Amino acid sequence: MTPTRLAWLLRPVDAAWLAAFRVGYGLALAFSMWRFLAYGWVSDFFVRPKLFFKYWGFSWVQPLSEAGMQALFWGLMAAALCVAAGLAFRLASALFALGLIYVQLIDVSTYLNHYYLAALLALLLAASPAGKYWSVDAWLRKRSEPTVSASWLYLFRLQVGVVYVFAGLAKLQSDWLLHAQPLRIWLGASTELPLIGPLLTLPFVPMLLSWCGFLFDTTVVGFLLWPRARPYAYAVLLAFHAMTRVLFPIGMFPVIMSLSALVFFSPSFPRRLWSKLGPAPRPSPTPPPGRFATAGLLLAGCYALIQLVMPLRYLAYGGNVLWHEQGMRFSWRVMVRAKGGGTTFVVYSPARRHTYYVSPREYLTRVQEAEMSNQPDLILQLAHHIHDDFQRRGYGDVQVRAESRVGLNGRSSAPFLDASVDLSRLSDGLRAASFILPAPSQAPPHTRPVL
Numbered sequence: 265m266t267p268t269r270l271a272w273l274l275r276p277v278d279a280a281w282l283a284a285f286r287v288g289y290g291l292a293l294a295f296s297m298w299r300f301l302a303y304g305w306v307s308d309f310f311v312r313p314k315l316f317f318k319y320w321g322f323s324w325v326q327p328l329s330e331a332g333m334q335a336l337f338w339g340l341m342a343a344a345l346c347v348a349a350g351l352a353f354r355l356a357s358a359l360f361a362l363g364l365i366y367v368q369l370i371d372v373s374t375y376l377n378h379y380y381l382a383a384l385l386a387l388l389l390a391a392s393p394a395g396k397y398w399s400v401d402a403w404l405r406k407r408s409e410p411t412v413s414a415s416w417l418y419l420f421r422l423q424v425g426v427v428y429v430f431a432g433l434a435k436l437q438s439d440w441l442l443h444a445q446p447l448r449i450w451l452g453a454s455t456e457l458p459l460i461g462p463l464l465t466l467p468f469v470p471m472l473l474s475w476c477g478f479l480f481d482t483t484v485v486g487f488l489l490w491p492r493a494r495p496y497a498y499a500v501l502l503a504f505h506a507m508t509r510v511l512f513p514i515g516m517f518p519v520i521m522s523l524s525a526l527v528f529f530s531p532s533f534p535r536r537l538w539s540k541l542g543p544a545p546r547p548s549p550t551p552p553p554g555r556f557a558t559a560g561l562l563l564a565g566c567y568a569l570i571q572l573v574m575p576l577r578y579l580a581y582g583g584n585v586l587w588h589e590q591g592m593r594f595s596w597r598v599m600v601r602a603k604g605g606g607t608t609f610v611v612y613s614p615a616r617r618h619t620y621y622v623s624p625r626e627y628l629t630r631v632q633e634a635e636m637s638n639q640p641d642l643i644l645q646l647a648h649h650i651h652d653d654f655q656r657r658g659y660g661d662v663q664v665r666a667e668s669r670v671g672l673n674g675r676s677s678a679p680f681l682d683a684s685v686d687l688s689r690l691s692d693g694l695r696a697a698s699f700i701l702p703a704p705s706q707a708p709p710h711t712r713p714v715l
Contacts, residue, residue: 273418274557276411277531283350283398284534285420286389288523290348293360293382296516297341306333308629309374310367315627315649317372317635317642320692325369336363347389350399357395361386372642373635377427377598378517384423384571385524392416413557419564420527423571425485427521430575430596432481438707439586439600441478444470445673445708446602454511480504488528501525512599581696587672587703589639590696603638605670605677609650615660622650638670640681640700647687664688674708 300306311330318325327333340363346356364383368374393412395401402408439445448470455461463469480500487497505518526533535543578591585591586601609622624633624646636642647664654662663686671677678701685699 270558270561273413273415273561275414277414277417278535279393279397279410279412279531280534281527281529281531282392282394282412282416282420285523285527286350286353286394286399287348288526289385289389289520290344290346292516292519292523293364293386294341294344294348296382297337297344299516300337301334301341306337308631310370313371313629313632315632315646316370317632317645319369319372320641320694322369325366327370336367340364340367350395350401353395353399353401354390357386357390361390371632372639373632375593376515376517377596378515378520380594381423381427381524382516382520385420385520388420388423415561415564417527417531419568420524421489422568424521424524424527426571426575427524427596427598428481428485431598432478432483434595434597434600435474435478435481437600439673440474443673443708444474446600447474447477449602449674450512450599457510460510484525485528488525491530494529498525498529514599517598584703587670588697588700589641601673603670603672605637605668605680607637607643607666607668607680609647610665610667610683611650611654611659612663612665613654613659614663620654627653637668638680640697641692643668643681644687644690644692644697644699651688662688672703675704675706678704 300309307330310327310333316327328336340360343356343360343363346352347360361383364379364386368379368383393409393416396409397412398408435441440447451464451470451473455464457464484497484501484504487493488501490497502522505522508514509518530536575595575597578585578595581588581590585595585597586603607624609624611620611622612618613620624636627646627649628636636646643666647666651662651664654660654664665683665685666681666687667683668680669677670680680701682699682701687699690699
């Protein structure tokens with residue numbers, strides 16, 4: 265990197281944007297942690313299940329006791345409030361980031377895009393100087409730093425931008441653009457909403473909204489980066505996320521995205537909104553880059569590269585990622601597939617020469633079963649668990665196969681896995697799964713492509 269570009273990335277900009285983001289993020293995540301406690305989700309997701317699905321390489325992560333999990337979420341809520349206030353920021357932000365990551369590693373079936381984004385933003389905040397301005401820490405030390413390196417602004421913008429861009433690219437396929445699926449399915453469940461419900465029954469509305477969603481995701485970042493269009497783009501963004509919150513049960517995702525998109529505004533925008541915060545800091549000379557600054561930019565570059573590559577890893581597997589799911593997580597494919605189906609496990613005991621049909625419900629909660637039924641790696645994990653369970657109960661070294669059918673985006677259900685394969689003999693990993701059958705080629709029924 266040339267010295268000129270290095271100096272451009274390290275130049276000081278107003279820290280008001282980062283301080284405002286810290287406050288908004290901390291309050292939003294504190295509310296999110298409270299929801300887990302208030303709605304009983306801590307028990308539902310992390311205490312009641314008898315089995316927890318694991319990410320590859322993280323089988324060692326286990327939940328705490330019920331009291332421990334309850335205390336953890338109270339602690340996460342307190343840490344998020346400390347992040348918002350900038351109180352013991354370094355410690356609070358690090359603990360919050362680690363706690364949030366730990367919670368997500370407990371069970372794959374609880375994965376949601378906005379939890380993943382919240383964890384990434386928590387990591388960035390913990391590494392950033394967000395606690396050095398407009399914070400309790402700065403007030404107690406009687407010293408604040410009103411500027412931050414511009415590289416932080418660009419890193420946060422990239423993190424938020426990749427969510428929209430890859431969410432838009434994921435919609436660049438026939439189900440979404442030609443058949444309005446799965447939006448057509450979901451809108452059909454919202455026709456009883458007041459005022460807008462009757463509009464959702466009009467045949468052209470799903471197609472119209474599908475194209476609006478595609479165009480919004482693929483263009484909003486560009487408009488937010490354009491200063492003249494930015495206020496209008498943000499108004500559209502707020503309307504878009506408000507509508508998605510009304511139509512679909514997607515939790516805190518609209519709130520987190522609406523807050524995060526503020527990083528595209530001028531670094532001094534919070535100061536202009538509230539003039540009492542004082543004048544913008546005067547530009548200061550860019551300090552010469554040192555070893556630590558260069559190393560920091562190198563780490564930031566590696567982080568940015570990971571965020572750009574992770575959503576593209578599905579290309580290594582080929583086929584339809586919406587069907588085989590390999591590369592689906594961490595790729596920002598938001599609301600592009602509706603899958604339903606069922607799986608029954610067939611267990612054969614050579615020692616007893618008997619076949620047993622096992623329902624996943626014997627081991628899973630309803631939420632876990634719904635997630636497992638269309639995700640091959642989770643089916644594989646449950647097959648291994650069933651094998652070990654039968655072996656412990658004296659059935660010997662059993663064989664475990666899965667009879668599974670899945671329907672994708674309104675299509676009729678089709679065989680999902682090769683029922684002749686003994687899943688207990690296969691191991692999970694990063695390679696392509698050989699036991700997944702090809703995706704059905706037919707178009708979604710009862711829809712006509714619009715050309």
